[in-house]
Amino acid sequence: MKSKAQKAGHSPWSPATAVMVLAALPAASHAQAQAEPPEAAGTEAVPAQRIVVRGQRASLDTAQAIKREHLAIVDSVVADDILRLPDFSVSEALQRVTGVQIQRDRGEGGIVTVRGLTQVEATLNGREVFTAGVGRTFDFADIPAELVAGIDVYKTSSADLLEGGLGGLVDLRTRRPLDFVGRQFIASARLVHGDLVKNDAPQYAALASDRWSLSGAGELGALVAVSLQRRTWREDQKSTGTPLLRDDIAPGATVASSTSETTSVGTRRRAAVSGVLQWRPAAGRELYAEASWQEFKTIQDSDQINASASSTFDPASVVFFPGSSEVQRITWLNAPVSILSYARDLIDRNQQAAIGGLWHEGNFKVKADLSHANSYNNLFFSGPFFGGTAAQFTQDLSGRAPSTQVTGTDLSNPANFRYTGIAYRTRPFHGELTAARVDGEIVLDSTWLRSLQGGLRLAKRRAHNAPGLVFADAAVTGVGAADKPGFVQPNPYGDFFPGTGIASLRDYMVGNLDLARDPQALREAFGITAPIPPEGNPLSVWHIDEKTQAAYVQAPFEGLDGLLAGRIGLRAVRTAEAVEGHQSSPSTGTVEPIAIDNSYTDWLPSADLRWRFMPRWTARAAVSKTLTRPTFEQLSPSLTLVPNPIDPRLNQGFAGNPGLKPVRSSNLDLAIENDLGAMGAWSLTGFVKWVDGFIANASNDETHDGQVYRVSRPYNSQSARIQGLELGGQYFFSGLPGAWRGFGVQASYTYIDSQTLNTALGTRTQLQGLSRNSANLVGLYESGPVTARIAWNWRDRFLSGSTAVAGVGVFPAYTQGYGWLDASLQWRVNESLTVALEGGNLTRTMRVSNYGSPTRPQMALLNDRQYSLGATLRF
Template sequence: MSQENFSDVVVMMTRKSQYRFSLKRTATSLAVSSLFCAPVFAQETPVQTDTVVVTGIKASLSKAQNIKRNAEQIVDAIVADDIGKLPDSNVAEALQRITGVQISRNRGEGDRVQIRGLSQTQTLFNGRSIFTAGKERGLSFQDVPAELLAGADVYKTPTADQVEGGIGGVIDLRTRRPFDFSGYKVAATLKATEADFAKKDNIEGSVLLSNRWNTDIGEFGALLSVSKQKRNYRSDTQELGAPAQLADGSGIYAPTGSWTAYELGSRDRTGVSATLQYRPSKEFEFYLDTAYTELKTKTDTYGFFASPFWANYNASTNSGQLWPKGAVTAPNNLFQSGTFWGASMSTSGYIGDNETTTSQLALGGSWKSGNWKIKSELSHTNSDFSRLYQEVRLGTWTNNPAFTFDLGTATPSAYPVLGNASDLTTPSQYWADKGLYFRQKNDGHETVWRLDAEKGIDTAFITRLRGGLRLSDRTAASAEINTINDIFSSSATGAVAGASTGLATQIGVIPYNNLLSGAGAGVFPKQWLSVMNLDWLRDPATSRAALGLSVPGFDAAQTFDYSEKTRAAYGVADFESNFLGKNLTGNLGLRLVNTRSQRSYNQVSGSVVTAQTKSRDENDLLPSLNVRMDLSDKLVARIAASKVVTRPNFDQLTPSLSLNANDKTGYIGNPDLGTLSANQFDTSLEYYISDSDHVYGAAFYKKVDGFIQTSMQSLVYGGSTYNVNTPRNGDNGQIQGMELGYQGFFTHLPGVFKGLGLQANYTLVESSAPGPLGGQKTQLEGLSKNSYNLIGMYDDQKLSLRLAYNYRDNYIAGTQNYYTSNGAKIAQTPVYMKAYGMLDAYISYAISKNLKLAFEANNLTKTVRRSYYSIDNMPRGVYVDDRRFALSLHLDM
């Protein structure tokens, strides 16, 4: 390929589209193949290692099955073609297809990942640890585009040579290397996407270039893979305020308010992976791996908030209470509908922009001779995260001081009783209220050196001995500022009371009036006044000056620096024997980890902020056993036992503040917080029907020590009182469950029907853990007891189809304050997300041997997610997201 042609490809893949298009119209001709020419260098006889060549669904399933079947532990895998065959925009969405994996969603995209009910997973990138800078330890899976991967392995049980830190499991994300291919390789995708709710179209794409050469001084390989995504979205929300007892003494609970919002945003995701490999002889091999991911999100939100839970009627006796205006409908003492005195209302216009970058560089090599193999690697990971949030809030009122709830409608009704139909779009009904500013900056670094050695042993029982060292030095730092200020100007003369001239010019009627369309009938405000050009808020110096405010710096009380050095050593003995006439193999290992941490922070005591430093030294001894028995040439049984450990997040270990000036809540860590550990036992039975078909079942049990709970306390800071949560180690808990799965093609069917196939898996997870509120034991937060995947497939020489349905039942999504005794006391209640499923589809047609046209769709069912409070099962949230469609052209040669 000439340098000019390669430049053309990169420019075409990354240039922002200058025009809009519709997937409903005929797709523009995408003449990609003409940009590639024959390889410059002739190839010598190649080493055949084509592990990622796309040759159809059946071939990809066969590769994933081989990983599972040949592994020394319990593992599930997906390979590149699996990821590419479903509309997965990021790694989290790709992983949801794996048995035992559950994901949460954020604005329609996959977000957090759990394995068998636990979010404390260890994430690896080509076998080495990777993370996203922040208060947590792990990787934000939505940062990584799915196209960048060759595959992903989810290890349910550990071996002693794997990095510690995941009591849920270990996820290893694998990228491609040049020696994976037999020679020259070019692959490219150009994709047109559409989000139907946002009514936005985008162009995105990916390209992979790889080659290898034989020379007089050895064999060289080079690979470059680039993925670029730009996706717009719209997410509509309704959330009802936490329950409170009515002030009439009935004991009935009703919502305290309602928040409705249009959220419009974009995700700009970039992934780059590059590798050099060098094999000077058959004994030695060296590599240089580099990877870079970047996720930029921009969010514009227009919101409306109203609450009758305020000082009204008679402030001296009814302050902060919920007073009905007339009769309340409450069958069986469960609130359904009613009107209340007064409505404290405001509108919000705000931006929330995030930027995350993560880079990794690794230099390594290996030596093999006889029964010996030695590997060593030095790597460095760097990650940065920044967030800017700025909001302008306007107060508003109506000529009729009453507010109505009706929870009997499909979408709960929550609306002010208007004096005039135009109350919420009339400037004279508004005043300038608050200005909010939040900024956060995190950075993290880790340098790791590891050495691994193994030697084959020719004995009657022990077949191989392995051992190694791993030294790591990781740092994490965080800084925040969170402020709220009055912006009413007594000298202002415009229609919006108190709005300075600079602010008044930004205010208008929001350009949307179809809130929560598709969520079902209900009555709630759909249009109001707000700051119109939210980009104005992306320049804090200008916008805050117009509000009469300055841009604040970071708050010393909301910063911390954390340093952690670990020293790990392990030993593993692989064994093989004959037991009851069956072949028995496995490994027995022990990993010893020493962790030395130091945290620097500013501790708040009343109005005094004092710099503090605290150190800690911990040791962990982690045994593991994995045993496999071949009951026949098709039937494999496994058992595993191990101890695993993970450490709390950085903010949990560092008593610096994290404050929300809006609702006067906060979080402060606990430097004496202990680790979480689990003793676990696993077993599985796998029957391999053919090269691509199998059925399996697994059962697991985890006894977890040191579950983290939170307790609430009051803290006075900066003249304001905050309700602050603090973590502590609670009681022990346990998790148990089972997994069932099948994949296969119905080759016994006649003719074209032989291409039909099915993937199906089901996970049952039961947990008994101390609740996040410190009370009785309950299910783990974020855990669905039941989840399953059903994927119908069709694959022949040219046509490939997949229809995938992913389901999970209800789960605890978080906790919320609620009000007892007519508002005199505050307690906390779990918030549950209702069960939901999503249907995705993929169809591709091979135009030629090297060119394929594909169409994909996400969320065909237009799933509306809903949540509720545990108090009287009262509705809490309604969330409506886009359906996504894409038309793409794939080149593979």
């Protein structure tokens, strides 16, 4: 028998089966719209020029115009450009922006960093948005790429932009009905196939917009956009346990402690709806109301086999890496084996609503906006564990990923296993934000000083994780896997790491997950009578209220007949935090409530300068101060303990620190740009950030309830300097004859040096998750009805963590450099119909990490190639 996710079948219209493994808790609406470029996330507006977005060249020109006209250093991508490649979410669209790096999650774009920093402020049409969870930022994977009209990445700060983005600010712009000339209806569908999961799933998107002239009352517009995505996926993960010091092999010898091999399959579902009403009763007057909803759900089934080092081994099997004391190959005798089969489902659900308006009369302009957002995130984890012993377990670390083999024991025979436990864990997060904002501008009759701008913003944000982490794993004893034949099955994915030639553990029994999503029934089937607790340990629960009051003033100026322009500004922000939770009393050992209030004020000056010193040449300079507040979980006083049911030495704990201070930064940016006209443009930017008080984590052993846990706690570390260069541009070969002139290229390269003290390693390292070098190369072609793109995204190795090894020290963990290849081919059949063939991860990239050396492998990951066939209709 198979679980629901595994039973998805191979029908093109089935719900899909999904990918990736977490081993413990831990369509396209190509709007061919005639539209004015939208205003920035703050109050600075791009000069109103009518741009018809038709085709690849026009979309790139629009993005370049936004970059050229802004005073800030900003990179943009617009809808038609986003949808030229098979990007499922905003996160994937962002990876092609200079200076942006992303991490992969189930083969898709995940965490976004700007200039190496995850502290990125996110806004939707200028309003702050967030995803409930361990952080305070927005998960850009939550929004389907089809629903955005454009993305602006602000690399420099200004007084009118929201504070909070140490790395920068990303503003997502959605379409509005009065942007279109008249009635629009756009619908798209595509079928996506994953070659590892061998399954298909459909995706749909639609947009309907219209505008009406009201007799004597101006114009009214309404727009509704919908996106429904399903993607089936599979991810194979092979992890090597932390190195062990084994003097019985040889004095000072280190050896891999285990293998953990997981196949995860499942479905990712994105659903999003947005609606807008716009009314312009007269010139200079506008009222609007808009609302949006997104749900991003990952349904995952995982089968994981673990084989560990034992107390005995075959001495004749031992081979060392040349010239080292690190074991390359070894065969363990009577090695412990465990199998974990589990359902792991994760959901994000976000809602936003806003009303506002604009009044513009003569030299005066006022905008007001009132918004509310809430977000919910929940993790569900459930399934059976069983274990046994392998007569011989062999590991060979000489390949790109370790080879593994079990001999002498039939792992496909249920009689060789006994149940050890049933897992159950849930972990929710909740958040909401209410904000009111007013911005005003007075245009001045001055030669240099063009206007005075200012504004106020009041916001109240709440976050909590009640009822906390519910950890209800239950032990099972005296039950063999053969005693319950209906709860085990042969591994349905015996082609582990296909096409790589890497030997792995493939023929073994796995758990049946039919009852995994009915945890009470699963527990009853194994005679577990203890009820699932309704809430977690009070130590793990926290609640935080945060109020901010912000005011800004800024003054744009201009001179030399418009060749020189800039602005200076100041933003003042008052932050008040109220933290509630529980802590253990050291004297009595009891759990007691704790409440901590804290407040602080920041003054954030900024200045921008733009000088067009030669025809087609522009120089820019920007200075600013920014801050990022600690995440809510970092501020919480709570303690979360996660026991490891297989190896208690791997028990983990996570705790917060209410005394954390914000991370503050002083920034300098210098840039030069060259506009090549119809042939393209390029730019070079250098930047430095002097960061004070980066938040780091320190891990130490602590004893709780008689068990030892390695508990990680955050603290404000020493200052750091981040500096780098960004080089990017686009070029069209317009001088080539005939159809050859349709070729073009986009390219970017980013270098970032972020030396900071890593207390765990006791040395200076790059920031965690940051590649020193990254690049994008996109080949473009457009001729007549045919448009094609091929995009290569690459990043070099980055620090992904550190691991303490008993008796040896702390090893850094590095993910090695890798590239990702996507491509698309589109054919415009007529003015109404376009068809597309697209492919993602075409080289089926294998991502590999190690503990600071290829002789100490850590993990390897392999994801599907994704192929899709789609069509778009416009009326």
